[in-house]
Amino acid sequence: MTLAAMLATDADALTCDMAETYGVLDWHTLPLPLAAVLAAGLRETSRIRMKMSGAKADPETMLLASITDRVGLLVWQNTEDARHGRGCPPSVFNLLMGIESGQSGPVTGYATPEEYEAARARILGGETHGH
Numbered sequence: 001m002t003l004a005a006m007l008a009t010d011a012d013a014l015t016c017d018m019a020e021t022y023g024v025l026d027w028h029t030l031p032l033p034l035a036a037v038l039a040a041g042l043r044e045t046s047r048i049r050m051k052m053s054g055a056k057a058d059p060e061t062m063l064l065a066s067i068t069d070r071v072g073l074l075v076w077q078n079t080e081d082a083r084h085g086r087g088c089p090p091s092v093f094n095l096l097m098g099i100e101s102g103q104s105g106p107v108t109g110y111a112t113p114e115e116y117e118a119a120r121a122r123i124l125g126g127e128t129h130g131h
């Protein structure tokens with residue numbers, strides 16, 4: 001990532017990152033090679049690098065959201081609502097990522113490996129990829 005690309009993406013984010021990371025409030029006064037080195041050295045979770053990569057949240061936040069979702073599902077599975085297939089807790093991870101609930105479609109379970117293989121064959125048009 002070059003300094004020019006960062007500036008073209010979001011100059012304000014770059015300015016905030018330079019101030020936060022290096023204490024440089026007016027990085028424009030730095031020699032250009034130094035400004036470029038400092039910009040290249042910004043951490044992966046800096047505003048500008050996350051914006052350039054399209055990340056919606058930093059990896060730690062995504063991991064914590066995923067853990068929260070799993071714990072919520074474990075607790076929900078032991079409720080009366082779960083036995084009736086209702087009231088599943090919303091996904092914090094999906095909320096952070098901007099994924100609408102239910103976007104992935106219905107979940108289907110199978111009682112036996114044979115049921116699974118038959119459904120898989122129907123979906124793949126008779127192919128079982130080596131099975």
